Amino acid sequence: MNxxxxxxxxxxxxxxxxxxxxxxxxxxxxxxxxxxxxxxQDEKYARxxxxxxxSVFLGVKVxxxxxxxxxxxxRVHGTICQAPDxxxxxxxxxLNIAINTPVxxxxxxxxxxxxxxxxxxxxxSEKPIIIVAIDDEGYALATTTLYGVEVKVEEKTRLPGKxxxxxREASIKEFFQKALESLRQIWSENRNPIAVIGVGxxxxxxxxxxxxxxxxxxxxxxxxxxxxxxxxxxxYEAIRSGVLAKTMKHLRxxxxxxxxxxxxxxxxxxxxxxxxxxxxxRRAADFGAVELLVLADTVLREASDEKRLxxxxxxxxxxxxxxxxxxxxxxxxxxxxxxxxxxxAALLRYALPTNxx
Numbered sequence: 373m374n375x376x377x378x379x380x381x382x383x384x385x386x387x388x389x390x391x392x393x394x395x396x397x398x399x400x401x402x403x404x405x406x407x408x409x410x411x412x413q414d415e416k417y418a419r420x421x422x423x424x425x426x427s428v429f430l431g432v433k434v435x436x437x438x439x440x441x442x443x444x445x446x447r448v449h450g451t452i453c454q455a456p457d458x459x460x461x462x463x464x465x466x467l468n469i470a471i472n473t474p475v476x477x478x479x480x481x482x483x484x485x486x487x488x489x490x491x492x493x494x495x496x497s498e499k500p501i502i503i504v505a506i507d508d509e510g511y512a513l514a515t516t517t518l519y520g521v522e523v524k525v526e527e528k529t530r531l532p533g534k535x536x537x538x539x540r541e542a543s544i545k546e547f548f549q550k551a552l553e554s555l556r557q558i559w560s561e562n563r564n565p566i567a568v569i570g571v572g573x574x575x576x577x578x579x580x581x582x583x584x585x586x587x588x589x590x591x592x593x594x595x596x597x598x599x600x601x602x603x604x605x606x607x608y609e610a611i612r613s614g615v616l617a618k619t620m621k622h623l624r625x626x627x628x629x630x631x632x633x634x635x636x637x638x639x640x641x642x643x644x645x646x647x648x649x650x651x652x653x654r655r656a657a658d659f660g661a662v663e664l665l666v667l668a669d670t671v672l673r674e675a676s677d678e679k680r681l682x683x684x685x686x687x688x689x690x691x692x693x694x695x696x697x698x699x700x701x702x703x704x705x706x707x708x709x710x711x712x713x714x715x716x717a718a719l720l721r722y723a724l725p726t727n728x729x
Contacts, residue, residue, distance in 0.1 A: 378478050378479055378480060378481070379476055379477065379478045379479075380476070380477050380482070380490065381474065381475070381476045382474075382475055382476075382477070382490070382558065383472060383473070383474050383475075383669070384469065384470075384471055384473065384475070385471060385472065386471065387444055387471070387517065387618060388493070388507065388517055388519070389471070389493055389515070390439075390444065390469065390470075390471065391439070391447065391519045391689070392489055392490065392493040393446055393469065393475070393477075394437060395489065395669055395699055395701075396435050396441045396477065396486050396490065397434060397446070397448060397457075398434065398437075398479075398672070398680070399435060399436070399437075399481075399677070399680070399683055400434060400471075400475060401433075401434045401478060401479050402432070402433055402434070402453055402454075402477075402478040403432055403433040403434055403467060403469075403475060403476070403477055403478075403590040404430065404432075404454070404471060404475065404476040404477075404478070405428070405429070405430070405448075405450045405473060405474065405475045405476070406428070406430075406469050406473070407427050407428060407429075407430050407465070407467050407468065408423050408426065408427050408675070409425065409426065409428055409430070409459055409465060410424070411424055411425075411458050411459065412424050412575060413728045426458075426636070427616065428458070428459055429455075429456070429621055430452055430454070430455045430456060430459065430465060430729030431451060431452070431453045431469065431478075431562070431678070432448060432449070432450035432452055432465055432466075433450045433451050433452075433453045433456035434448055434449075435449055435450040435451065436448075437514050437673075438449070438451045438625060440502065441458075443685045444470065444471060445468050445469060445470040445471075446468075446469040446471075446639060447466050447467070447468055447564075448466065448467040448469060448677035449464070449465075449466045449467075450464070450465070451463065451464055451465075452465050454528075458463055458554070461508060475529065480603070481568075482729060483684070483686060483687060483697075484691050484697075485691070485697040485699065487607055487698075489507060492706050493568055494523050494626075495616055498691055500515045500516045500517055500562075500564055501515065501516045501564060501565050501566070501616070501619055501620060501649045502514070502515055502555070502558055502564050502565070502566045502567070502568070503516065503521070503566075503567050503569060503607050503610065503616070504551070504566060504568045504569070504575075504578070504590075504670065504709065505514070505569050505570055505602065505603055505604070505606040505607050505610075506568065506569075506570045506574055506575050506578050507570040507571040507572055507574045507602050507606075508529075508530075508531050508571075508572065508574055508576065509529065509530070509602045509603065510526070510528040510529045510602065510603055511526075511529075511547075511551045511554075511557055511603075512525065512526040512527075512603040512604045512606070512607060513525040513526075513527075513551075513554055513555060514604070515558065515564070516611075516620060516625055518623070518707075519625070519703045519704070520545050520625055520701055520703040521607060521608070521611065521625065521704055522709070523604055523605060523607070524554075525554045525558075525704060526604055527550065527551070527554070527643065528603075529547055531543050531547065537562065544574075544577070545581075545598055546587075547651065548577075549576055549585075550582045551578065552582060552585060552586060552589075555582075555589065556661075559589055559592060562593060564592065564662060565592055565593075565594045565619065565627070566589070566592045566593045566594065567593075567594060567595040567597065567610070567613070567619045568593060568596045568597075568607065569596075569597045569598070569599045569606055569607070569610045569616075569681065570594070570598070570599065571597075571598070571599065571600065571601070571602055571606070575598075578595065579593060579596055579704070581590050586702035589684070592711055594619055595616060597610060597615040598615075598617065599613070599615065608705050610623065610631055610704070611627075611705075612629055612633060612702075612705065614626075614630065619710065620689050624706055625701070625706075628648070628697070628698065628700045628701065628704070628707065629704070629706040630705075631664065631698055631700070631705035631706075631707070631719070632666065632700060632709055632717075633680055633693050633706070633708050634719060635666060635710070635717045638719070641655070643722070644716070644724065645719065645720040645722065645723055646719060646720060647662075647717065647718045647720060647724070648713040648714060648716065648717040648718075649713065649714040649716060649717075650671075650683070650686070650716045651716075653665065653686070653716050653718045654686055654719065655724065656718050656720055657686055657689045657690050657695070657718070658725055658726055659725075660694075661718075661720045661721050661722055662690045662693070662694040662695040662718045662719075662721075663689065663695055663696070663699070663719050663720060663721045663725055664695065664696050664698060664718065664719040665686070665690045665695055665696070665697045665698070665701065665716075665718050666697075666698050666699055666700060666710060666716070666717045666718065666719070667683070667687075667697070667698070667699050667710075667715065667716050668699075668702045668710045668711045668716070669699050669700065669702055669707070670702045670711060670715060671683065671715035671716060672699070683716075690718075702728060
């Protein structure tokens, strides 16, 4: 990292590292990495002929960044700004940044928010958590990520009632076996910690079942908690309500959820130490009242050049007056709620004076 010269060299090691880079690389930055490009013997006269694809080190002036979660990579598209003589500068090219791909990012100015995000990514070593939501109505398995929650499996069922004891016992055993097999497939990849949640006592019975049938997996169960909703809704409830705080204390998605819930709580109570919408947040920043500026990542990513510069100026203004910034992923529930508020909110140190108009 050499911020005086404006560049940072990184090697993403996980999908979450790629997610951090997606939130750091903006239009106008320069990104350098090894890539392949088709080289024609004579660019001018040989357009109809296919050229040879060679490995080259290229720099592109960023125009667009695509987050390809399914393939586990970033696609950074722009015009070539630096390349070997065999490659024409000014042409368009897309860099595919995958895990273990060294990449250099150059910015005119690195904001404190971006530097802190890189530092946090370097420190994070916790494994994602597998959340098992299980009750009479079925089960759902999800894994936590820094950009939200990824639902892996969702199965609906209808178990016989308690009056049909024999039938219910056989059905529950079959149901638990199926849930355990789904869990085993996900757990065996990285042996992640597991949290089991659910309505009623079925979750506790499942934990006992796992203890008998798969003691090696049972050792990874770190938390068992009650929630009010079944399935995927129960997973989001567990994150939103903080019942998994012990398990997820270092995960960014929990921090983002807690902050957005605090914004909504203050709004719901009619408190004046909160602002939302860019115009109101900007006014609060001018007063030096912003303790924490909260922005949806899409607000920055999808803004026009003029609007993005205006938002970056707002961020600098907040930082200059001692405020902090949190960029929230729109890929999970809390991010969607923030987007509904216009994508920008702020927790304030004190209430603003009312407009005299």
